Amino acid sequence: MNGLYIHVPFCAKKCPYCDFYSQSYRAAAAESYVSAVCRNLRAIPQDVRFDTVYFGGGTPSLLTAAQTDAMLAEVRSRLSPGAEITMEMNPRTMQTEKLMGFKAAGVNRISVGVQSFQPEVLSLLGRNHSPEDAKDAILRAYQCGYENISLDLMLGLFMQDADSLDRDLAEALALPVTHISAYLLKIEAQTPFGKTPPDMLSDDDTAARYLQLHDRLTKAGFSHYEISNFAKPGYESRHNCKYWRCEPYYAVGPAAHGCVGHVRYAVPKDLSAFCAGKLQETYITDENACGREDRIMLGLRLSEGIVPDDALMRRAKPLMPQYLVTENGRLRMTPEGWLVSNSVLAALL
Numbered sequence: 001m002n003g004l005y006i007h008v009p010f011c012a013k014k015c016p017y018c019d020f021y022s023q024s025y026r027a028a029a030a031e032s033y034v035s036a037v038c039r040n041l042r043a044i045p046q047d048v049r050f051d052t053v054y055f056g057g058g059t060p061s062l063l064t065a066a067q068t069d070a071m072l073a074e075v076r077s078r079l080s081p082g083a084e085i086t087m088e089m090n091p092r093t094m095q096t097e098k099l100m101g102f103k104a105a106g107v108n109r110i111s112v113g114v115q116s117f118q119p120e121v122l123s124l125l126g127r128n129h130s131p132e133d134a135k136d137a138i139l140r141a142y143q144c145g146y147e148n149i150s151l152d153l154m155l156g157l158f159m160q161d162a163d164s165l166d167r168d169l170a171e172a173l174a175l176p177v178t179h180i181s182a183y184l185l186k187i188e189a190q191t192p193f194g195k196t197p198p199d200m201l202s203d204d205d206t207a208a209r210y211l212q213l214h215d216r217l218t219k220a221g222f223s224h225y226e227i228s229n230f231a232k233p234g235y236e237s238r239h240n241c242k243y244w245r246c247e248p249y250y251a252v253g254p255a256a257h258g259c260v261g262h263v264r265y266a267v268p269k270d271l272s273a274f275c276a277g278k279l280q281e282t283y284i285t286d287e288n289a290c291g292r293e294d295r296i297m298l299g300l301r302l303s304e305g306i307v308p309d310d311a312l313m314r315r316a317k318p319l320m321p322q323y324l325v326t327e328n329g330r331l332r333m334t335p336e337g338w339l340v341s342n343s344v345l346a347a348l349l
């Protein structure tokens with residue numbers, strides 16, 4: 001079964017660390033973008049069925065419920081029963097009426113960009129919401145009937161000491177969330193942070209925070225199922241698991257990436273061209289995707305790991321049991337392995 005990723009390239013305000021493709025939201029541009037998405041969805045062969053749809057961005061929740069419904073209407077007859085339909089949301093866009101409208105359109109999983117519950121961290125990250133906005137938005141979503149709610153946290157700023165992370169996790173765990181993603185802040189060259197980087201945690205402190213995160217969330221009943229993702233049982237992101245399991249997913253929208261028939265492709269980062277074109281242009285980024293190396297690199301991001309061949313086991317042995325372990329015939333990384341995953345993969349490959 002296939003996944004479908006739709007990139008929504010609009011944000012209310014650009015965050016200084018972010019290098020995802022997005023532009024300032026304009027109502028007219030959003031209308032023409034939605035029409036272009038619908039055209040492209042109609043062009044995907046009708047016999048292609050989807051069991052996941054993911055609206056990522058940008059800030060997909062800047063779109064209206066009617067626009068979301070129009071896009072989903074193009075694929076509704078091709079969705080398998082119980083398909084997971086995720087929308088990334090910014091707390092400031094999660095008004096009751098919109099949340100109800102997205103739900104009526106079919107969205108059944110939301111991923112909220114919280115980043116932190118500490119006002120000083122949010123301010124340094126240039127976020128346009130307060131901790132209260134995020135908490136209220138998640139509670140509102142729950143009251144609107146969403147029971148599959150994920151939140152994103154970001155780690156890595158100098159001020160994010162053990163106490164700060166403890167407070168963030170206590171706030172997160174007090175909310176009705178089923179999934180938590182925790183990303184390490186990466187300084188991208190082409191962003192304001194790339195030009196004026198903030199003070200960051202040392203490597204040792206970052207490692208300590210990562211292990212603290214693992215301990216606290218696993219004790220709270222979340223499984224650390226992917227290097228940066230934690231879920232209550234049964235609430236792993238089905239869509240994102242397709243990336244790591246080398247399963248096919250289609251991509252629509254400027255800057256979207258897809259992988260179908262072992263070919264990875266991308267759509268140019270050009271909203272005007274996307275809206276003006278009859279169909280989106282794409283370019284191939286890898287014509288031999290999902291080979292042995294990909295399966296090792298992506299599969300070891302998951303706690304389920306991979307079935308190793310003999311050659312891989314020979315290379316894995318010296319890294320066991322600190323960084324790699326075997327269980328039921330599968331090889332997987334330990335949390336300590338994930339911390340240094342690039343070095344572990346270099347040794348394996």
Ligand code: SF4
Pocket residue numbers: 010011012013014015018019020022057058059090113
């Ligand atoms: S972090 Fe999210 S809200 Fe901020 S600019 Fe990037 S996509 Fe937009």
